[in-house]
Amino acid sequence: MTQDIKVVSPGNLAEALQILENDPGVTPIAGGTELVGAVRSGKRRPGVFLDLDHLGLDRISLRENEVELGAMMTMSQVIACEQLKGAPWSLLPRALSQIASWQIRNVATIGGSLAGGIPGLDGTSALLALNAGVKLQSTRGACVIPLSDFFLGPMRTRCGPGELITALVLPKPPAGGQWYTCFRKIGVRKAYAMPIVNMASVLSVQDGVVCSWRLAVGGAAKISLLLNRTAALAVGKPLDAVNLEELENCLQQEIAPSDSLHGSAAYKRILCRNLLREIWEELLAEEARVE
Ligand SMILES: Cc1cc2nc3c(=O)[nH]c(=O)nc-3n(C[C@H](O)[C@H](O)[C@H](O)COP(=O)(O)OP(=O)(O)OC[C@H]3O[C@@H](n4cnc5c(N)ncnc54)[C@H](O)[C@@H]3O)c2cc1C
Known part of the structure; x- marks a missing residue:
């Protein structure tokens, strides 16, 4: 070579x-x-x-x-x-x-x-x-x-x-408000492993209300995606008024995973749902700590 x-x-x-x-x-x-x-x-x-x-x-x-x-x-x-x-x-x-x-x-x-x-x-x-x-x-x-x-x-x-x-x-992020960030990845191994799916979340809260949310997912479509419609369901609402089931349903509509050596499309859909749940639970736990 x-x-x-x-x-x-x-x-x-x-x-x-x-x-x-x-x-x-x-x-x-x-x-x-x-x-x-x-x-x-x-x-x-x-x-x-x-x-x-x-x-x-x-x-x-x-x-x-x-x-x-x-x-x-x-x-x-x-x-x-x-x-x-x-x-x-x-x-x-x-x-x-x-x-x-x-x-x-x-x-x-x-x-x-x-x-x-x-x-x-x-x-x-x-x-x-x-x-x-x-x-x-x-x-x-x-x-x-x-x-x-x-x-x-x-x-x-x-x-x-x-x-x-x-x-x-x-x-630079706008001043004020509280930032919650989270990154989750699922791969076949911890080291040397490409992701099967991953999810990254950047959410800001002011006075208990979600101001902005950028939620991205990798491995769930032909390219990495921003889940704009899912995120929009939370914006403008108090955190505890956000309906996780609604978010999960919308997420399933936005993603389009395909079968690959890493896993079937159906498996990736389950992983994405689980990652969203984990991210949301972590966010609520952090918010509870801040209050
Ligand atoms: C063993 C192994 C494990 C890995 N595990 C993971 C993992 O867990 N998670 C993960 O996300 N990724 C993983 N990767 C992928 C890794 O992130 C990419 O290989 C790496 O980011 C590529 O960067 P590089 O600088 O080496 O690019 P290169 O290999 O040098 O280049 C990659 C491509 O980009 C082009 N290019 C490079 N720089 C520029 C530039 N500045 N402008 C225009 N074109 C450019 C090159 O021409 C080439 O086409 C893994 C890779 C390996 C080898």
Whole structure:
């Protein structure tokens, strides 16, 4: 395999984008945890790899209204970020801590986890629940699109030829209110295990009433989903007036799991219902502690 691979290592972002512009067939490589496996198994053809290591994309920048996470930050770097310790952002490091093993987390990047378009990954659900934006850059400029619009289908994203994901943008949450965040995952094993399904929840409560709720699920459809209709059933209601059965019924209408090696569609439906119940029970228990 190695004889057929050439790696180019530009020293800055402008140079990298120019290389991609000149030859869109060049493949960006970040941590390589997915890409190298795909080449080894023959799913991807070796060719010219564009090494993203020296572009300065491994930093976090805190701004007035947002935090920007460089696409080349490894999962371990994000987990260790002091700036992400408070709610609701702390959901992201919590979700990433449940990915694979520390050996993988030390090299896999947050940009790489989205760019591959693998459906249902753990970080993706947490980022959807946190209303993340994806920063795409090419020689023509940069734009930020909502992560909820980024996936077009399994392994298909809006990162087009000549473009790189350069950062993920998390908007600052509005002040006031109480944040409740939760991430739950079910996999076949604890370590090295891709999720069968996962669920991430970011809910805010003010004066006992649900102000906002972003609920995301992975593994329950062709792409990771925001369960907007389910979440809307709780918004504007006191927590204890929310009808869990109604939420569960709506969830079943919003998801569309399929049979896979990980489990049947029917099994995944049960798992999703159980995760929603667990998240709701945890939320009520936390609310009771705060009062
Ligand atoms: C053993 C193992 C266990 C795993 N377990 C889990 C798990 O429990 N939960 C989970 O969610 N995931 C799991 N994963 C998947 C893991 O999250 C992904 O492999 C990883 O996030 C990919 O990131 P990377 O930096 O290694 O990307 P790479 O492999 O380098 O790249 C992946 C794809 O993205 C493209 N790319 C990379 N960076 C960019 C960029 N900045 N801009 C544009 N394109 C880019 C590449 O060209 C390639 O197509 C596991 C993987 C392995 C190997």
